[in-house]
Amino acid sequence: MKKITLQALVLKNFKGVKEFKLDTQGYNVQVFGDNGTGKTTLFDAFIWLLFDKDSQNKKDFQLKTVNAVGQEINNLEHEVEGIFSVDGTPLSIRKVFKEKWTRKRGAATAEFTGHTTDYFVNGVPSKKKEFTDAVATLIDEDVFKLLTSPLYFNEQLHWQKRRELLLQISGDITNEDVINSNKELASLENILNGKSIEDHRKIIASKRAEINKELTRIPVRIDEVRRSIVDVSELNESAINEEIEKIQALITQQEEELSRIQNGTEVVEKQKKLREIESSLIELKNEYKEKNYGELNALRDKVAVQKDKINQFNFDIKQKQYDSNVYERALEKTNIELNKLRSEWEEVDAETFDQHKTTCSMCGQDLPEDQKQSMIEKFNVEKSERLESIVSKGKAGKKEYQQIEVDLSATKNQLIALEAEKKESERVLSELKTQYGELKNNTTAFEETEEFKTKQAEISSIQEEIQRVKDHANEEATLVREKIMNLKEDIRNLERDKAKFDQVEASNKRIEELEAEEKTLAKEFEELEHQLFLTEEFIRSKVTLLEEKINSKFKYARFQLFKQNINGGLEETCETLYQGVPYSRGLNNAARINVGLDIISTLSEHFGVACPIFIDNSESVTELIDMDTQIISLVVSGADDELRVEQDDNNSLITVDCEVV
DSSP states (O other), rough: OEEEEEEEEEEEEEETTTEEEEEEETSSSEEOTTTTHHHHHHHHHHHHHHHHSSSSSSSOOOOSOOOOOOOBOSSSSEEEEEEETTTTTTEEEEEEEEEEOOOTTTSSEEEEEEEEEEEEEETTEEHHHHHHHHHHHHHOOHHHHHOOOOOOHHHHHHHHHHHHHHHHOOOOOOHHHHHHOOOOTHHHHHHHHOEEEEEEEEOOOHHHHHHHHHHHHHHHHHHHHHHHHHOOOOOHHHHHHHHHHHHHHHHHHHHHHHHHHHHHHHHHHHHHHHHHHHHHHHHHHHHHHHHHHHHHHHHHHHHHHHHHHHHHHHHHHHHHHHHHHHHHHHHHHHHHHHHHHHHHHHHHTTTOOOOGBBTTTTTOOOOOOOHHHHHHHHHHHHHHHHHHHHHHHHHHHHHHHHHHHHHHHHHHHHHHHHHHHHHHHHHHHHHHHHHHHHHHHHHHOOGHHHHHHHHHHHHHHHHHHHHHHHHHHHHHHHEEEEEEHHHHHHHHHHHHHHHHHHHHHHHHHHHHHHHHHHHHHHHHHHHHHHHHHHHHHHHHHHHHHHHHHHTTSSSSSEEEHHHHHTOOOOOEEEEEEEEEEEEETTTOOHHHHHHHHHHHHHHHHHHEOOOOOOOGGGGSSSSSOSSOOOEEEEEEEEESOEEEEEEETTTTTEEEEEEEE
């Protein structure tokens, strides 16, 4: 097991303590002092040095020294140094917290701009990370707090964290272990089907709540259905059906009578004649259209054709104008190239053999005659070849120029012809438009002809005759329709009475369904209650096994992991007990400290490390339980207005000089 002891703790300007050195040399010590003399400050300084917090786990606390009116005293360095022994190896860590004052350019005095912290490991200035790593090599922060204060586990650690830690120490118990310990739980494994107890209890709670709501709603629904049932005690369903059949027969008779009136012979004949005249009128209109509008339509088609031709001419003319421009630019370009060839030929033709080339460039003497002659012949051959090449290019260029001239001339002739054809087409279009307009103005609409007016007059006359016959029949038909409407209203009234029987039957059926659903839900609820009982019995069994297993790890501390609620259910908790008394209710300070030491003893063994333990208010404990670790007791002593330290050296107390300002 790793053993950490505090050899010395040095404070300077920390929470009102000007300078103080707690020299323990690794032994147990008791620090005596009246209230306000700085006992708790030692523990605060110890925790701040390691973790930037005080002994109450607060990060924001008054670290700096203040005057009598509570104002901070400036320009002080607040320092804590701890000297440790880790398995016999010394380790010194020091932290200095100070103000930062900066004089801005042009200012007479410096201004406060924040704080800085300096870190030292074994006397060597270090970065914050190096300091934190050095602390981390000692022990984890959370574990350290558990092992240095007997009150931390029970008073600062959340009960769920306490519970998790106890289960970690003792080891949890499997579902199989619990089920095997209680025969009543044999069926629970199949019910869980791989789910955890907690998850299945959540499922049961959700389903119970849902079923309970439904069981509450069903009686209300049944009552609503019952109240909606109509009274049919004075109605006879068979008599209603017979009456409906009789009235339906009367309606059929009246409808046949109405059909006879509406289908009178005289009206049918006149309607037949009317249809014949209307057909004749349609034929006359078609013949008139074919005769008078045929020529007009033909002229309209010719106008359209002529417009299309003109559009095509416009397109072709634009294309030829574009081709003509292309040819003219090509002629210009080719002419420029021919002029360049003429100039180049004249320059080459004017070239002569340079006589100085027949002398040696080094010594200036004339070259041999045969060499001279060879050079002159070579020059003449090259000159002749260059002239021939230029002449060849010129002939090809001239031929291309002549071809372009031919193409340009042909294109211009085509353009003249197209423009002439377009002009002729425009003249023809103008004539066609004039003919169309004259013909259209001279064409009369069919509705204005005498034939149309005569036929229309015949139609109107026949329609008036039909209407006179119908008016007489309508009076008779109106009476029949009224009879039919009255009979149908009688049937609707009877159908409403008949529907009441269907409504009663549907309501009774719905009540039966709701009652059956209520029985099914009640049975499901009963089954869930049984499953809930099994899960609670499981928890009770597990509680017994867990608490026995956990409590066996401690000498004095006992733990209650579940509490029984008024409704009989179990609720998870983590309450520390000492001699049967709950920690949170009625346990005195001495018992709280001793039971805390017992817990630290087990935790130290679990984590494999022993740390210095600070015991505040230890004057309330007449006898501490045996601990195999360093203990620093903070004792309230009214007789000591300054801190006084006594060191336990081989079970004998030695007073150590100290100074607190």
